[in-house]
Amino acid sequence: MAEEISCPYCESVFESKDDLSKHIDRIHGDSGVLEGSKSS
Numbered sequence: 590m591a592e593e594i595s596c597p598y599c600e601s602v603f604e605s606k607d608d609l610s611k612h613i614d615r616i617h618g619d620s621g622v623l624e625g626s627k628s629s
Contacts, residue, residue, distance in 0.1 A: 595602045598617045603609040
């Protein structure tokens with residue numbers, strides 16, 4: 590069940606979408622969109 594989900598903004602990896610979501614809210618705030626549409 591341990592699917593790992595990586596943050597689209599940084600190198601952090603999470604064990605659940607909930608943890609990822611909290612991380613993005615906390616760290617990346619409103620930096621925009623999820624799902625691999627990061628601008629390089």
